[in-house]
Amino acid sequence: MTTARLARAGRALLPRVLAIALLTGAWQLLVVIGVQSPTGVPLPGPGDAVGAMADLTRQGLLLPALLNTITRAATGYALALVIGTIIGAAVARVPLLRSAVGSLLAGLQALPSVVWVPIAALFLVAGGHDENAMYFVVVMGAFPSIAMGVMSSYDNIPPLTFRLARSLGAKGPQLYRHFIFSALLPGYVAGMKQAWAFSWRSLMAAELIIGSLAGAGLGTLLDNGRALLDLPEMFAAVLTILIVGIAVDDVIFSPVERALLRRRGLLAA
Amino acid sequence: MNLALRARPRLLVAEEADEVAVRLAGVTKVYGKGRGSVTALDDVSLDVGKGEFVCILGASGCGKSTLLSLIAGLDRATAGRIDTPVAHPAVMFQEPGLLPWLTVRRNVELPLRLRHSADGERRVIVNRLLAMVKLIDFADSRPHELSGGMRQRAALARALAQDSQLLLMDEPFAALDAITRDSLHDDLTRIWGDCGNTIIFVTHNVREAVRLADRVVLMTSRPGRVGRIWDVDIPRPRTLDSADVAALATEITATLRLEVSSDDR
Numbered sequence: 001m002t003t004a005r006l007a008r009a010g011r012a013l014l015p016r017v018l019a020i021a022l023l024t025g026a027w028q029l030l031v032v033i034g035v036q037s038p039t040g041v042p043l044p045g046p047g048d049a050v051g052a053m054a055d056l057t058r059q060g061l062l063l064p065a066l067l068n069t070i071t072r073a074a075t076g077y078a079l080a081l082v083i084g085t086i087i088g089a090a091v092a093r094v095p096l097l098r099s100a101v102g103s104l105l106a107g108l109q110a111l112p113s114v115v116w117v118p119i120a121a122l123f124l125v126a127g128g129h130d131e132n133a134m135y136f137v138v139v140m141g142a143f144p145s146i147a148m149g150v151m152s153s154y155d156n157i158p159p160l161t162f163r164l165a166r167s168l169g170a171k172g173p174q175l176y177r178h179f180i181f182s183a184l185l186p187g188y189v190a191g192m193k194q195a196w197a198f199s200w201r202s203l204m205a206a207e208l209i210i211g212s213l214a215g216a217g218l219g220t221l222l223d224n225g226r227a228l229l230d231l232p233e234m235f236a237a238v239l240t241i242l243i244v245g246i247a248v249d250d251v252i253f254s255p256v257e258r259a260l261l262r263r264r265g266l267l268a269a
Numbered sequence: 270m271n272l273a274l275r276a277r278p279r280l281l282v283a284e285e286a287d288e289v290a291v292r293l294a295g296v297t298k299v300y301g302k303g304r305g306s307v308t309a310l311d312d313v314s315l316d317v318g319k320g321e322f323v324c325i326l327g328a329s330g331c332g333k334s335t336l337l338s339l340i341a342g343l344d345r346a347t348a349g350r351i352d353t354p355v356a357h358p359a360v361m362f363q364e365p366g367l368l369p370w371l372t373v374r375r376n377v378e379l380p381l382r383l384r385h386s387a388d389g390e391r392r393v394i395v396n397r398l399l400a401m402v403k404l405i406d407f408a409d410s411r412p413h414e415l416s417g418g419m420r421q422r423a424a425l426a427r428a429l430a431q432d433s434q435l436l437l438m439d440e441p442f443a444a445l446d447a448i449t450r451d452s453l454h455d456d457l458t459r460i461w462g463d464c465g466n467t468i469i470f471v472t473h474n475v476r477e478a479v480r481l482a483d484r485v486v487l488m489t490s491r492p493g494r495v496g497r498i499w500d501v502d503i504p505r506p507r508t509l510d511s512a513d514v515a516a517l518a519t520e521i522t523a524t525l526r527l528e529v530s531s532d533d534r
Contacts, residue, residue: 160366167341167360168380168431178379182370264369265413 037231044232049239052232061221066240069207069217072131076138077199083139084146084195091147092154105144105151113141113202117209125210134206141202142195149191150184157183186260193253200245218244289354290435290467291317291340296349298335309335311492313349319434322461322468324478325486326521328529332493333471337439340469359431363440365420367412373423374399374408380431398426401460418449422456429464438470442477451509454480458505475525476518480507485521489528497524 024046031045044052056062091097091105116137124133157180165179207219216224218241225234261267298310309332317323327333338344339351341360359380367376377398381391399405402422412420421441428436442450458481461468472478478485479501487496499521503513 158366160362160364161368163343163362164366166343167358168383169357170383174383178383179368182368185370263411265411266369 039229041229041231044235048232049235052230052236053239056221056233056236061216062236062240065216065218065221066244068215069203069219070244072134072207072217073138073199073203076135076203077142077196079135080139080142080195080199081146081192084143084191085150087143088147088150088154088191092151098151102151105147108140109144109148113137113198114205114209116140116202117206120206121210130210133210134203137206138199138202142199145195145198146188146191149188149194153184153187153191154180156187186257186264186266189253189257189260193249193257196248196253197245200241200248204241288318289316289352290319290321291315291469292350292352292354293336293340294350294352296336296339296346296351298332298339298344299347308492310339310346311494313493313495315486315495317467317469320465320467322470322481322483323486324470324472324482324484325488326472326475326478326525327488327493328490328525329473331488331490333473333488334439336488336493337437337469337471341437353435356433356435357431358435358437359428359433361421361424361428361436361438361441363443365412365424367420367423367427369412372409372411373404373415376412376423377426377430379427394430395426398429401429401463402426402456416449417445418453421445421453425453425457425460429460434466436466436468438468440472441470443472443474450477454509455506457481458507462505475522476509476514479503479514479518479521480509487521487524487528496528 027046031043035043037043053062087105091102114137120133120136124130124136161179161183165175170178203217204219204222207217208223211220211223218237222234222237222241225231225237258267293313293315296310296313297308300307300309313336325333325336335344337360339346340353341358343360367373368379371379374395378391378395381394386394395408396405399408402425404419404422404426407415407419407423412423415423424441428438442453445453454477457468470478470481482501485499485501487498488494489496499517501517503511503517507514
């Protein structure tokens with residue numbers, strides 16, 4: 001039983017391990033054939049990047065930066081979740097609002113949130129609110145996905161569900177509790193998942209460009225590496241950013257989404 | 270008009286409550302306004318007795334489903350009166366409409382939860398209903414794990430959980446294969462016999478109507494009106510292929526065919 005489960009986990013993991021090995025190999029190949037920047041700085045290899053991660057950790061730079069960034073991401077994401085949910089619910093339920101801002105939301109979702117960085121820099125950073133500037137950029141990047149998630153999953157509730165609720169005499173709070181909330185859930189989680197990806201990249205753009213007096217983040221680390229021409233540090237920062245992005249999706253969003261879909265028979269096995 | 274519907278004094282209804290489960294008087298339903306409007310139902314009047322099993326039969330588009338929606342209170346009549354003195358009706362739709370995030374048990378107990386019935390009582394009732402529709406072994410399954418027939422059984426149990434003396438069924442077995450449908454006919458007949466409730470069953474299947482009903486009401490199309498009504502005196506249990514059922518079905522089909530062909534002209 002346990003061996004069977006181990007074997008299954010191994011089979012699931014194998015393609016990922018292979019893909020990572022392949023990419024690392026390709027990266028190493030670029031190093032071996034001597035790729036370098038126009039100014040003559042050689043491309044660091046995977047080993048250099050991991051070494052730089054270890055160095056940065058020893059110097060006490062990596063973990064605080066990681067913590068700062070994750071705290072910012074979590075705070076900004078939480079704000080986006082609240083704002084996006086309220087706006088999404090309002091737009092879904094109020095026809096006038098929908099015709100007014102429905103398409104605007106879709107536009108905002110497609111708008112790269114990095115465009116907000118210069119504006120945030122001018123209005124907030126200059127006033128000494130650099131943390132708020134970053135939250136602003138994260139919220140602008142993430143809330144449209146949440147709102148769209150609520151709106152489109154509300155639209156996708158089968159009309160029969162509402163007819164059923166009416167014929168069972170469910171109104172007001174009962175209608176929401178027993179029918180609407182549960183029906184919304186898969187679409188809402190999909191929106192949350194996408195919003196996480198958007199908030200993570202928005203935050204990186206903000207950290208790279210704005211920086212913060214309150215504390216260096218992963219983006220700051222990357223910018224420092226650029227300033228000092230320390231390419232291994234830059235790659236160490238990129239790797240860390242990538243790993244956090246994948247880990248949050250893998251540990252939080254994907255399992256929840258899969259469990260929801262499986263329960264409803266929307267996922268094979 | 271809706272005001273008139275609502276304002277009907279309760280006392281008037283009470284005198285007749287002993288015999289009548291549903292009373293339709295001059296029910297008319299028009300969709301849209303002006304030149305583009307469509308009259309789905311025109312002056313439909315019909316009494317359904319308490320404990321009666323009535324099948325409303327008609328070609329597609331004759332307004333029979335509209336009529337059921339009106340009785341269920343899911344839609345409003347343009348004119349006329351609908352009285353359901355016995356109870357707020359329970360409805361079963363063509364699709365099972367089970368909530369995919371709930372187990373079969375939770376789906377069936379939903380009407381009881383909405384009424385805030387006590388846990389213990391709820392369990393007893395739901396177990397009884399699940400046994401009645403032969404789903405006791407599937408109580409913890411999810412809807413997607415059931416066959417089409419089992420889903421409709423679960424939907425039937427949920428409708429029965431509303432504990433209404435009036436059950437409205439809108440072509441509930443139309444999407445099922447013949448054998449599954451036949452066994453559901455048996456179950457429905459047995460359950461109706463046990464519960465003594467009133468059933469209005471909409472279908473376009475003549476044999477199904479004859480097999481199930483005390484009375485078959487044929488509706489004409491465009492606009493929907495009550496055409497002929499047949500009393501079905503064939504003793505139960507009936508089977509789909511018995512000579513009596515077949516003979517009456519043939520007679521009704523002939524009338525229905527006339528109706529459809531005159532409609533096509």
